[in-house]
Amino acid sequence: MTKLATIEYSNRRKDLMQQLPRGAVVIIQCAPVYIRNGDVEHDYRQDSSFYYLSGMVEPHTTLVLVNGPEGCSSNIFCRSKDKLQEIWHGRRLGVDAAPHTLMIDNAYTSETLEAQLIELLDGASQVVFGFSRENTAELVQQSLSKLRGLARQGKISPTQVVDLDPLVDAMRLLKSAAEIDQMALASNISVVAHKRAMSVCKVGMNEFQLAAEVHHQFSVQGSQRLAYGSIVAGGDNACILHYTNNDQVLQDGDLVLIDAGCELDHYASDITRTFPVNGRFSEAQKTIYELVLSAHTAALACIKPGAVFADMQNAAVEVITQGLIDIGLLTGELDKNIADQSYRKFYMHNIGHWLGMDVHDVGIYKFNGESRPLIQGMVTTVEPGIYIDPDDVSIAPEWRGIGVRIEDNILVTKDGYRNLTEYLPVTVADIETLMAG
Numbered sequence: 462m463t464k465l466a467t468i469e470y471s472n473r474r475k476d477l478m479q480q481l482p483r484g485a486v487v488i489i490q491c492a493p494v495y496i497r498n499g500d501v502e503h504d505y506r507q508d509s510s511f512y513y514l515s516g517m518v519e520p521h522t523t524l525v526l527v528n529g530p531e532g533c534s535s536n537i538f539c540r541s542k543d544k545l546q547e548i549w550h551g552r553r554l555g556v557d558a559a560p561h562t563l564m565i566d567n568a569y570t571s572e573t574l575e576a577q578l579i580e581l582l583d584g585a586s587q588v589v590f591g592f593s594r595e596n597t598a599e600l601v602q603q604s605l606s607k608l609r610g611l612a613r614q615g616k617i618s619p620t621q622v623v624d625l626d627p628l629v630d631a632m633r634l635l636k637s638a639a640e641i642d643q644m645a646l647a648s649n650i651s652v653v654a655h656k657r658a659m660s661v662c663k664v665g666m667n668e669f670q671l672a673a674e675v676h677h678q679f680s681v682q683g684s685q686r687l688a689y690g691s692i693v694a695g696g697d698n699a700c701i702l703h704y705t706n707n708d709q710v711l712q713d714g715d716l717v718l719i720d721a722g723c724e725l726d727h728y729a730s731d732i733t734r735t736f737p738v739n740g741r742f743s744e745a746q747k748t749i750y751e752l753v754l755s756a757h758t759a760a761l762a763c764i765k766p767g768a769v770f771a772d773m774q775n776a777a778v779e780v781i782t783q784g785l786i787d788i789g790l791l792t793g794e795l796d797k798n799i800a801d802q803s804y805r806k807f808y809m810h811n812i813g814h815w816l817g818m819d820v821h822d823v824g825i826y827k828f829n830g831e832s833r834p835l836i837q838g839m840v841t842t843v844e845p846g847i848y849i850d851p852d853d854v855s856i857a858p859e860w861r862g863i864g865v866r867i868e869d870n871i872l873v874t875k876d877g878y879r880n881l882t883e884y885l886p887v888t889v890a891d892i893e894t895l896m897a898g
């Protein structure tokens with residue numbers, strides 16, 4: 462499994478603690494284990510921020526970082542080695558190996574968490590944890606009440622609570638060189654998988670068979686899981702933005718929209734391509750496709766440090782709206798259609814989102830109501846689309862049910878951008894050539 466160097470996690474912990482005052486104690490817990498049905502568990506996927514700070518994939522784990530008088534100490538509470546449990550359920554890192562493997566100062570067994578936390582919080586100035594994490598909030602609440610109850614024994618409980626997530630979110634939003642390499646690898650895997658889908662697609666295949674080709678290619682290249690549920694939408698299913706049924710037969714003369722991305726060591730990719738099931742775009746499909754592609758190109762052209770999301774969205778909206786006027790799907794002046802947002806009947810979502818460990822990654826989009834400027838090291842998607850209601854009889858039949866989205870993964874660089882998914886064909890000619898081959 463491709464993995465970042467352990468020092469990367471250690472440096473993140475140091476960076477985080479440098480932002481906090483002396484006496485701060487950070488508590489972050491792993492993702493819970495969820496039951497699927499009966500005694501079957503959902504596949505376990507570590508919480509992104511917990512993994513970001515620990516590099517630890519196992520459940521039942523808590524990380525506690527302390528800005529103490531002698532500097533920062535890191536403490537992990539994890540499952541103990543247990544031969545019987547490991548025979549049944551899989552290997553465990555264990556308390557003895559955890560410090561060296563994770564570059565963490567101290568490791569304790571999870572069962573001691575509540576008792577140890579009282580000691581670690583005694584005399585702390587503030588407790589820093591994710592306010593939206595219910596389990597941790599409950600743990601902190603209980604620990605603080607116990608600590609206050611021990612005042613006569615000389616224990617001192619912290620008086621401030623601080624939300625951890627905005628701090629970690631801001632760190633996660635800016636990708637390091639190692640993270641960028643990882644995201645480029647994830648993007649490459651997804652590019653190859655989308656190419657495979659274009660190559661093998663045939664009239665009469667089911668959407669789930671095409672999905673299986675994509676997923677197979679993800680797995681054979683080392684991806685551990687999907688970054689999100691794949692969308693493989695033939696014909697007018699493409700007009701359902703979050704279509705995931707993926708169970709219809711692909712028809713001659715239809716387009717198929719695939720929105721699928723692999724995850725690699727907890728980093729996501731997120732690609733959409735739309736192509737003709739039979740390998741050749743019809744005139745109407747080509748018109749809409751090239752309009753979306755022009756909007757995509759216009760949005761990309763805005764990307765550089767200092768630009769804002771609204772620049773990309775406005776550029777795409779202008780191209781799409783003018784194009785829809787030109788072909789008669791909207792009427793009247795460009796400015797009026799933009800002002801009254803009539804384009805939203807066909808393009809009803811935003812231009813993109815942050816991409817990272819989560820497909821819709823963390824990080825705020827606005828400061829004081831203003832769109833936040835891009836800076837080097839951010840990764841965003843660019844994904845304009847046009848979706849024409851199949852049931853709208855006011856629209857000429859040749860357009861109805863066409864749904865097109867084009868989505869790439871874009872790194873903001875020092876003076877522009879790098880398209881991490883640029884090697885996936887995107888023009889009509891390149892797609893038709895690949896499919897003919």
Ligand code: GLY
Pocket residue numbers: 689720721731814820844868
């Ligand atoms: N695949 C989810 C999205 O494109 O936002």
Ligand code: MN
Pocket residue numbers: 731814842844868
């Ligand atoms: Mn996306």
Ligand code: MN
Pocket residue numbers: 720721731732733868
């Ligand atoms: Mn997507």
